[in-house]
Amino acid sequence: MLSGTMAQDFCVGDLSGAQTPAGFPCKKVAQVTVSDFVFSGLAKAGNTSNIIKAAVTPAFVNQFPAVNGLGISAARLDIAPGGVVPLHTHPAASEFLVVTQGTIAAGFITSSNDVYYTTLRKGDAMVFPQGLLHYQINAGGVTAVAIVSFSSPSPGLQITPIALFGNDLPSALVEAVTFLDDAEVKRLKKVLGGSG
Known part of the structure; x- marks a missing residue:
């Protein structure tokens, strides 16, 4: 029998503390409730009336402190017709995208300048490796929606x-x-x- 310490199952982020590369300090367990583990922000469409006609609704550690220290997060992506998420990178995470509505043209460029791109439809998924340049474009006539997960609570x-x-x-x-x-x-x- 082991004695002395118990496993720490989670570390709900205390956003009043300073964020470090390891995340936020933990909220006291006595103050944690089930609502800390529920995020309802992905149900509502983001505002796509901007220059890129796209919106990302994040469930990163700053919006959803329960992901602190767990190596995961998520977001909702809305891309209006004619919209684009320009070439970008997430320096701290790989990305896994699942299309839930519409059609998205997506791709990434490797560090040796090889290009991988395709058109994704409802139910299709694509992974974008950490740190690589990638993009998403609405490839249809209706708003495209995707749920995206990341391998970090703060993907950058x-x-x-x-x-x-x-x-x-x-x-x-x-x-x-x-x-x-x-x-x-x-x-x-x-x-x-x-x-x-």
């Missing part, structure tokens, strides 16, 4: 066009690293909120 996100053009990196540097001309860089910076 970097959207490539916003990283390049939505900041104050001088245009001359952006031109040098993208091979785009000055007029195009300035146009994209204006569209995506950058300066410089």
Whole structure:
């Protein structure tokens, strides 16, 4: 018989504490209730009236503290007709996407620049390995919806066009690293909120 310590089954995040690479500190077990383990936020469609005509409704640790320390999280993805989730990465997680409505064209680019892409329909699933550039596009005439799970409670996100053009990196540097001309860089910076 082992003595001394009991297994820690969960660590509901105490969001009032500081987040570290290991997550948030644990909420006191005496304060945990069943409602800590239930998240209802994925039922409602996200607002797709934006430049990309897409919305992500996250169930990450900041919205759903029960995933703290469990190595999982989820999100709802809504993409209106004509919408796109531009090339992006999740530096801290792999992604598993399941289409629940509509049609989504999706793909990813490997670190050796091999491309894997396809069209997904209701019930289809696709995995996007951690850290790789990937995208999703509405490929039909109705709003597409997917439920996405991640291998981290805090997957991170970097959207490539916003990283390049939505900041104050001088245009001359952006031109040098993208091979785009000055007029195009300035146009994209204006569209995506950058300066410089």
